[in-house]
Amino acid sequence: MGIHAFIVPTRDHETHAILPGIEINDCGHKIGLNGVDNGALRFRSVRIPRDNLLNRFGDVSSSLPTINKRFAATLGELVGGRVGIAYCSVGVLKVAVTIAVRYALLRHQFGPPKQPEISVLDYQSHQNKLMPMLASSYAFHFATVQLVDKYSEMKKTNDEDLIADVHVLSSGLKAYITSYTAKSISICREACGGHGYAAVNRFGALRNDHDIFQTFEGDNTVLLQQVAGDLLKQYQEKFKGGTLSVTWNYLRDSMGTYLSQPNPVTARWEGEDHLRILISSWMHSECLNHLLTLAESHIESVILAKFIESVKSCPDEKTRGVLKLVCDLYALDRIWKDIGTYRNVDYVAPDKAKAIHKLTDYLSYQVRLVTRELIDAFDLPDLIIRAPIGMQSEAYAQYTQYVGS
Secondary structure (H helix, E strand, O other): OOOOOEOOOOEOOOOOOEOOOEEEEEOOOOOOOOOOOOEEEEEOOOOOOHHHEOOOOOOOOOOOOOOOHHHHHHHHHHHHHHHHHHHHHHHHHHHHHHHHHHHHHHOEOOOOOOOOOOEHHHOHHHHHHHHHHHHHHHHHHHHHHHHHHHHHHHHHHOOHHHHHHHHHHHHHHHHHHHHHHHHHHHHHHHHOHHHHHOHHHOHHHHHHHHHHHHOOOOOHHHHHHHHHHHHHHHHHHHHOOOOOOHHHHHHHHHHHHHOOOOOHHHHHHHOHHHHHHHHHHHHOOOOHHHHHHHHHHHHHHHHHHHHHHHHHOOOOHHHHHHHHHHHHHHHHHHHHHOHHHHHHOOOOOHHHHHHHHHHHHHHHHHHHHOHHHHHHOOOOOHHHHOOHHHOOOOHHHHHHHHOOO
C-alpha cells in the first residue's frame, strides 16, 4: 500500500495534555540553524480513525484500492524542498564570496619596492582561490533559476514525466551545490585570514547554519546515487527503443556517436550485455564510486548547459561578453579539477593540459578586473551581508578602528 498521510491528534483539545501512547521530545540545541526547532514524536499503540486519512491522492477502504497518482504527488512535495534548498544554498555561496572578495579588494599587503602596497586580490594565488567560486556562483544562479521555473511548470501541469525529470534534476543540483558551498565557505574564511575567524564576520554562522543543507531533504551521497540510477535507466531505455527525457538529451547525441564507432572497446562498454551487468553491479554496490562520479559530471554538464543558454539569451552585448568570460572560467575550472582523469585515459594530451591550466589562470585574472561589478550585480544589501569586512558602508573602517578595544 505504501505510505499514507493521516492527521494524528497529539494533545487533548481541552487540557492540552499529551494523549496516551504519544511521546513528544525536543531534539535539543544543534550545531546551527537553531531558528528551526526540531522535535521527535513517538507513537505506541495509537489507533487512528479512518476519517483522519488525507485521501486526496490515496484512499483506503475495505477493498483496499490504490490510487496511483499518490506517489507522484508525494514525490512532488519532496522536490519542492530540494528546489528550495538548492536555491538557498546559492544565496549562502553569494554571501560568502561577497564577503571574501570585498575584503580582498580592501586588504592591501606588500608590493613592488618603493611602491604602494597592492590589493591581495591582485595576487594570482588569491585570484585562483576566489575567482572560480565567483564564476560558480553565477553558474549555480542560472541553473537554479531555471530549476525553479521548471518546478513551477510542474506544479501547474502535474505532468508525471516532468515530475520525474524535476525530481532527478533537483536531487542532483541540491547535492552538488550544497556540497560545493560547504567547502567554499571554509575557503572564503581562510582567504580572510584572522578577520575571517571573527564571529562578527559571519563565516562561522554561515558554515554552521548551512552544514545541514548537505543532509536534510536527502543525504547528498544518496541523492547522487539516485541521479546515477536514473541515468543508467535512461541509457538502458535507448536499447529498448525508448526516449530520453529533455534534460538528458545530450546522452542521446553521445550514444549516436559512440554506438556508430567500430572500435571493439567502445562496443564492449556500450553494449547491451555490459550495460545489464553494470546495472546489476550498481544494485550490489560494486561500482558506486564510479556512479557518484558519473552523477557529479552529469550535473556539472547540466549546469554548464544552463549557463551557456543564459549567456546567449542576455540582451545586452557588454553584459553578455562579461558573462561569457565568467562562463568560460567556470567550464575550464571544472575541466582542470578533473584533469587527472582526462590524462589517465589520454583524453587530453600533456601540452593541452598545460594550456588549460594557463588559460584558467588568465581567465581568473580577466574576471578579477570586473570582480567589483560582478559582486555588486548580486545586489545583496548590507542588511543581508551583515559582516563588517564585506559591507559597502563604512562598517569596515569602524570595525578596524574598534576591534580588540
